[in-house]
Each structure stands twice: as structure tokens, then as C-alpha cells.
Amino acid sequence: MKNTLSLNTGTIEGKLNPNNEFSLSHKLYRKYKRNQKSKIYHLSTIWGFTIFVSLWSWFGTNFNMASIFVSLGGMMEFIMIDLLPPNFAAAPRMMKPMLDTIYMSIVGVFISIFLSVIFAILASKTTTPNPLVAKFFKNLISLIRSLPSIILGIFLVATFGLGTFTGALALGISGVGMLGKAYVESLEEIDRGQIEALQSVGASWFQIIGQGVLPQFKPSFIAWSLYQVDLNIRDSAILGMIGAGGLGLTLMGHVRLFQYQRASTAIILIFILIIVVEYITAKIRERLI
Amino acid sequence: MIRSTSKYPNKQKNYFAKGFLVFTGILFIFSFLQLDFTMDKLINGFERGGFMLSRMFPPVITDLNALLGAAIESIQVAVVGTLLGVIFSLILSVFAAKNTSPHIILSYLVKGFAGFVRAIPALIWAIMFIVAVGLGPSAGIMALAINSIGMLVKVYAESIEEMDKGVIEALRATGASPFQVVMQGILPAVMSIFISWSVFRLDINIRYAAILGVVGAGGIGAELSRYTRASNFDQALGVTIIIFLMVIAVEKITVYIKEQLDLPTTALVADDE
Numbered sequence: 001m002k003n004t005l006s007l008n009t010g011t012i013e014g015k016l017n018p019n020n021e022f023s024l025s026h027k028l029y030r031k032y033k034r035n036q037k038s039k040i041y042h043l044s045t046i047w048g049f050t051i052f053v054s055l056w057s058w059f060g061t062n063f064n065m066a067s068i069f070v071s072l073g074g075m076m077e078f079i080m081i082d083l084l085p086p087n088f089a090a091a092p093r094m095m096k097p098m099l100d101t102i103y104m105s106i107v108g109v110f111i112s113i114f115l116s117v118i119f120a121i122l123a124s125k126t127t128t129p130n131p132l133v134a135k136f137f138k139n140l141i142s143l144i145r146s147l148p149s150i151i152l153g154i155f156l157v158a159t160f161g162l163g164t165f166t167g168a169l170a171l172g173i174s175g176v177g178m179l180g181k182a183y184v185e186s187l188e189e190i191d192r193g194q195i196e197a198l199q200s201v202g203a204s205w206f207q208i209i210g211q212g213v214l215p216q217f218k219p220s221f222i223a224w225s226l227y228q229v230d231l232n233i234r235d236s237a238i239l240g241m242i243g244a245g246g247l248g249l250t251l252m253g254h255v256r257l258f259q260y261q262r263a264s265t266a267i268i269l270i271f272i273l274i275i276v277v278e279y280i281t282a283k284i285r286e287r288l289i
Numbered sequence: 290m291i292r293s294t295s296k297y298p299n300k301q302k303n304y305f306a307k308g309f310l311v312f313t314g315i316l317f318i319f320s321f322l323q324l325d326f327t328m329d330k331l332i333n334g335f336e337r338g339g340f341m342l343s344r345m346f347p348p349v350i351t352d353l354n355a356l357l358g359a360a361i362e363s364i365q366v367a368v369v370g371t372l373l374g375v376i377f378s379l380i381l382s383v384f385a386a387k388n389t390s391p392h393i394i395l396s397y398l399v400k401g402f403a404g405f406v407r408a409i410p411a412l413i414w415a416i417m418f419i420v421a422v423g424l425g426p427s428a429g430i431m432a433l434a435i436n437s438i439g440m441l442v443k444v445y446a447e448s449i450e451e452m453d454k455g456v457i458e459a460l461r462a463t464g465a466s467p468f469q470v471v472m473q474g475i476l477p478a479v480m481s482i483f484i485s486w487s488v489f490r491l492d493i494n495i496r497y498a499a500i501l502g503v504v505g506a507g508g509i510g511a512e513l514s515r516y517t518r519a520s521n522f523d524q525a526l527g528v529t530i531i532i533f534l535m536v537i538a539v540e541k542i543t544v545y546i547k548e549q550l551d552l553p554t555t556a557l558v559a560d561d562e
Binding site for chain 2: 042043046050053054056057058060061062063067068070071072074075077078079082083099100102103104106107110146147148150151154155158159160161163164165168234237238241242245251252255260267270271274275284287288
């Protein structure tokens, strides 16, 4: 009520005296009100859209409350009867696939780092030789990012055949999506003063990269690259399912043969591997940075 | 994640860094030698790659309606999976956050559960649910929901723990019930960061939903694996393009929603992606 009142007076006063200070604040108030109105309109549209999409998906997939309990019950039954107890007698034979998973991840990370550093230097605003080149490589990185690694894996398996080398290649290429983006962002965040200082003394492009950019880029480079190792361990467990070797392949094999107690051993090994690798990379990160 | 200060002295750090560099070099060469890499394989691969490319281009989409139907199913699976994950995480995170949990042991239990769930990749959950409840979207939805819980409980609980203590204490002092504390005190304070994480998780889930079909959980991934098994690579590429467009479209929508709601940005590093 109070707002309406002041608004009314505002209109009168503003009409009477356009130079009045009050008319300005009144205009601002009107603008604020209008903005708020459009914001509320926007918010209700977005919430309405969200609720609509949720309902549409809920009924579209024929999902209901009962299926939650049915599937959770089925899962419990499956875990209790089929998965447990894990058959640890199969564990020694899984050591080779487990090592394969680690080797694949490591080689994959090196491939990603190699490609990402080149792509990122060409793509980031700070270091690119040409804005068009930057645009091209930025798009290339986001293209790779949008493509799930398993799809890339499917095409690579068809090309290079089954095996761990294919897995490493798939991890290496799909890692560029994540690592390249992270590198580009860190390169664009660095202090430009040092680069300008080098430019002003007539340093060449390679000298600027070597002396001005890389030293500042090092901490984030190490952090992101180590993070990629974590991601690769997870991904390589998945890539095995399409025949790229490693623990995922072992797991899929046992699931297909209904040997669930051996499959649960593989799951436990994947779990331990992920935890241990995350712990080690966290420790290395702490010491290096 | 990135810290400039270290608890180790500089010189010692330098030795460690140099040693580490040498070590990684050796590790790379050793790992590379362990792979089943041969020169023949590489040369054959390139020959076959040329052949593959000629088979893949131009991409073919024979049954657009069926593919779009499958893509829509994937999106729906991702949305319902995210929705369930968000609802369960909302409830669990109240018990997981130290400042709102009824008992500290309960907090550790829920956090441990979330950590365990998070460490097992989504596709492995999918396989387990397929065996447990059978093929179809339900398995995919549950796998995504469970995997989302692993991540969301962690980030939700962290944001509850970071919030102002005074709000909760003030409400408790007025004799509010635990439910009232959650609805009146916690939810309004953490709402925007929760929405932000949930939208981020939807992005991740769309990517997973697209590939769940590869292990048999329905959606567009099933079409992809059907065509690659039959070596119809031109059609497989067509499916890949649709998946790609689907992921991009959903990402554009979520970015738009984030902008409109003026949400706080979430870290790029959150979970596997």
C-alpha cells in the first residue's frame, strides 16, 4: 500500500517538475518493479518448465513409486544372494587385468597431456598465435568433451581391434575434452604482466611460452593432470566393458557367465583401485604444489 | 585444489619434483611396454581407419523416429534419475551434515555410504541393476539415481556444514521441530547452491544416460551398440551425431537456466564426468 502511494505521488511530482530529484528515483523504482516482475515471470516459467519436464519424464518412462521399492528390493536380494560372499579365489587371476587397467590409465594420461598442452597453447587467448586458430581448437576441445569416452572406444575398438592399446588410445583422446578445457582456463587466468614484459624486450613466441607462461601454468597443470589420472582409472574400468581390456573386461565376462561371486570380486578390486589411486594422487599433489 | 603454499621446505620440494619427473618418465615407458602395442597393430589400424572412415561417411539415419524416441527415452531416464537422486540426497544430506545430524555416528555412516556409492562407476551400477531388475529404463533410472546420491549427498552436506550456525540455533531456541528447522532454516539458506549442483548433476546424467544402453539399460546407447555390432558404421555415426546434439542441447538449456536463476557457479571438478 505504501509503495502504491509513493508511486502515485511520484507520478504527479514528476509531471509537475521534470527536474525534481524524486522523479529520477521514481523512474528507478518503476524500472526495478518492472525488472522484478519480469524476473518473477522468468522464475515461474523455469519452475513450470522443470516441473513439466519432470512429470513428462516420470510418465514417459513408466516409472512409479513401486518400481523404486521393487528395484531396491531386487538389488538387495541380488547383493545378498548372488554377489555375496565374493569369491576371492578368483582374485589372483585378476591381478593382470588390474595392472592392465593401471597401465592403460597412465599411458592414456600421457597421451592426453601431450595433446592437451598443444591444443591449449593454441586455443587460449593468452598464448594463441592467431584468434582464428584459438577458436578452432576451442571448438575441437568442446567437441571431444561432448563425446562420451565409451562411444569413442567403440569406434577405436572397431579400428585398432580389442586390447589395452586401444583402451589407452581411447582414454588419451577423450581425456583431451576435460584436460584441454582445464588447461585453457588456467592459461587464460595467468598474469599478463609477465608476458607483456617479455614482449616489450622483444622475446620470441617460444621464449614467451617458455619463460612467461609455463612457470605460472605449472601448479594448475600438475593438479589437473593428476586429477585426470583419477578420472582415467574410473573410465578404464568402464572401457573394459566394450573390449578394451583391464578389469572392466573381466567384470563383464563374469557377469555374462552368471559368475556373480567372481564379478563381485572384480567390483571390489575396482573399488579398492579407485580409492588407492585417489589417495596416492592426493598425496603427490600435496607434495608437488 | 590449487595451493601456492606448501608445508614442505622449498629445497626438499625441488628434489622431490625432479625425482618425480624422472619417475613419471620411467613409469610411462614401463606402462607403455606392458600394453599390447605392436607396430603392425598401428599400421593395420591406420589402414583400417581409412577403411572405417570411408564406411562411416556419409552418416546415415534410416529410422529417425525410432532414434528420436530412443533419445527422448534417454533424456527422460536422466531427468527421473536426477530427480530421485536429488530427493533422496536432500533427505540423506540432513543426516550427513555434522551440524544437523541427530548423531555424529549417523553422519559418518551416511557419508561413508555416499563415498562407497560414489567410488563405484555408474555403468557398474547399471549392470548390477540390469541383473537385479531386468532390462529397461528402470535399471538405468535406479543406477543414475544411486550414482547421483553418491555425489550429491557429499556436496549438499558440505554446503549445509558451511552455512551460518546462528540460523539453526535461533530456530531451535524457539522450539522448532527438526522438520521445521530443515524447512525454515536450512532449505532457504542452501537452496541456490543445491539447485546449482542438481543442474550440474543433470548434465552428467545426460551423458551417462546416452551410454547406458551400451550395457543394456535402454535409450539411445542401445541403438548405437546394435549398429556397431552389425558393423553398420555409417548408421552408428548417425546415432553418434544425434547423441552429440542431444548432449549439446541439454547443456545449452541448463546453462540458460543457470543464468536466469543467477546461480552460484559450481566447481568444474566435482566428480567423474
